[in-house]
Amino acid sequence: MKQTVEEAAIESCVIDRSIYNDEYQPYYLDGFKDGAEWQAKQSPWISVKERLPGKNTGVFFTVEWKDSRKGYFVGLYYGNGQWESDNRMFLQDSPLYRITHYMPIPSFDEILEANRDVLERIKEKGD
Structure with missing residues (x-):
């Protein structure tokens, strides 16, 4: 089963809590999605x-x-x-x-x- 970009972003947040907290979640998720979009265009x-x-x-x-x-x-x-x-x-x-x-x-x-x-x-x- 393929993982959506949002699911991957949330999973990466859970894996490395040192760079993530609830206050920054929207910014982190947006940055992750932007990075995935950029990679897809390479x-x-x-x-x-x-x-x-x-x-x-x-x-x-x-x-x-x-x-x-x-x-x-x-x-x-x-x-x-x-x-x-x-x-x-x-x-x-x-x-x-x-x-x-x-x-x-x-x-x-x-x-x-x-x-x-x-x-x-x-x-x-x-x-």
Whole structure:
């Protein structure tokens, strides 16, 4: 079962009473909700400058060529700067292009969980 933002905020208040008291509850809850809203708007793309995926990890990744074209690929990161998609290897240090961002491929269970509310609505409608 998914937890609402308000439920998570209240639970975090209970866990750490040192930063919370009844007088500040409305402010704390508002700040928690604002933080959750901000997080939800963040891009799922991760810069390769920030960090690389684990070895042998399936990912979506972006390639920017020197002539300003950009491509999006589904493939595997082998480690050591080697990316593969459809039997085509991309090397991180190529003079012709650069890998800029990646996004982990979610598992089937993660996709189901993220769309549970949609599935429940479909069930209720009987479609």
